[in-house]
Amino acid sequence: MLRIFYLIMSQRLFLAVLSAWCLAQGIKVVISIIMEKKLRWQRFVEPGGMPSSHAAIVAALLTGVGIKEGVESTIFLVTLIFALVTVYEAIGVRREVGEQAKLLNKIVQPSSPQYPLSYELKEQLGHKPIEVLIGGIIGIILSFLWM
Numbered sequence: 001m002l003r004i005f006y007l008i009m010s011q012r013l014f015l016a017v018l019s020a021w022c023l024a025q026g027i028k029v030v031i032s033i034i035m036e037k038k039l040r041w042q043r044f045v046e047p048g049g050m051p052s053s054h055a056a057i058v059a060a061l062l063t064g065v066g067i068k069e070g071v072e073s074t075i076f077l078v079t080l081i082f083a084l085v086t087v088y089e090a091i092g093v094r095r096e097v098g099e100q101a102k103l104l105n106k107i108v109q110p111s112s113p114q115y116p117l118s119y120e121l122k123e124q125l126g127h128k129p130i131e132v133l134i135g136g137i138i139g140i141i142l143s144f145l146w147m
Contacts, residue, residue: 012064012146012147013061013064013065013068013143013146013147015146016060016061016063016064016139016142016143016145016146016147017057017060017061017064017139017143019060019142019146020053020056020057020059020060020138020139020142020143021053021056021057023056023138023142024051024052024053024055024056024057024135024138024139025043025044025045025053026044027050027051027138028043028044028046028049028050028051028053029041029043029044031043031049031050048127049127049131050128050130050131050134051131051132051134051135051138052090052127052131052132052134052135052136053135054086054087054089054090054127054132054135055086055087055090055127055131055132055133055134055135055136055139056135056136056138056139056142057086057139058079058082058083058086058087058136058139059083059135059136059137059138059139059140059143060138060139060140060142060143061079061082061083061139061143062076062079062080062083062139063139063140063143063144063147064143064146064147065079066079067143067144067147068147087132087136090127090132091127091128091129091132
């Protein structure tokens with residue numbers, strides 16, 4: 001088991017992807033400190049916001065596969081399709097879900113006794129295009145640094 005962990009952790013591509021996620025999520029914590037004037041560690045694992053860790057991960061993965069296997073390889077094509085679907089979902093589907101959550105929270109806010117809510121729906125789920133762009137740049141840079 002320890003050998004498998006060592007083999008995974010010694011892969012430059014894995015380290016590029018992991019560091020892209022960590023940096024993107026870490027930036028969210030820093031932005032939270034600047035904007036809200038308080039430390040919110042939960043931002044490290046929450047979805048949505050600047051920059052997109054989804055975009056950082058798939059950009060690092062795509063770039064690393066391109067460097068290691070070549071852009072004409074089948075695995076690069078598979079990774080490209082995976083990256084495009086992930087980015088589309090982050091900008092489109094999850095962002096729309098967040099917008100719907102905002103509307104639903106307004107409709108039932110404040111919680112009426114007739115329809116009590118135990119919690120508000122999360123509103124920051126998806127990404128704006130600029131958040132995806134910055135996340136993608138982070139992933140590309142870190143992949144080049146690691147590979």
